[in-house]
Amino acid sequence: MAAETFFARWSRVKSESPPADIAASDDAGVPAPCTPPPAAEAQAPAPTLEQVANLTTESDFTPFVARGVDEAVRRAAMKKLFADPHFNVMDGLDTYIDDYNKFEPLTPLMVAALNHAKDLIAREFTAEEENEPKDEDL
Numbered sequence: 001m002a003a004e005t006f007f008a009r010w011s012r013v014k015s016e017s018p019p020a021d022i023a024a025s026d027d028a029g030v031p032a033p034c035t036p037p038p039a040a041e042a043q044a045p046a047p048t049l050e051q052v053a054n055l056t057t058e059s060d061f062t063p064f065v066a067r068g069v070d071e072a073v074r075r076a077a078m079k080k081l082f083a084d085p086h087f088n089v090m091d092g093l094d095t096y097i098d099d100y101n102k103f104e105p106l107t108p109l110m111v112a113a114l115n116h117a118k119d120l121i122a123r124e125f126t127a128e129e130e131n132e133p134k135d136e137d138l
Contacts, residue, residue, distance in 0.1 A: 046068060047069060048073060052077050055080050
């Protein structure tokens with residue numbers, strides 16, 4: 001008798017139904033599938049801009065982000081929600097929030113240090129050029 005391949009064994013095991021006691025214990029930990037909303041909720045009128053004007057921070061914004069809601073109403077509701085000062089808190093991770101158009105002139109000490117570094121680098125380059133073999137030496 002030939003050895004059963006992995007996929008043949010997997011297919012056979014999957015096609016067999018599990019025993020009743022295992023199936024009952026597995027169903028206990030699995031949540032029930034989502035049920036569709038009742039017909040009364042499904043036919044509720046779509047929110048309007050007038051309802052957006054009456055929203056507060058404690059209001060339920062769920063109907064305003066549901067499917068089928070006009071985009072202008074959805075955007076107005078989100079603007080109303082995020083206008084709350086609670087959402088305008090800096091988290092300290094905004095590294096590029098500074099105004100980098102402000103110019104602070106260099107101090108004379110910094111200019112002197114830069115000129116000193118420029119002179120050192122220039123001396124190193126001239127020393128390297130003098131030590132390089134010339135085409136005539138080859």
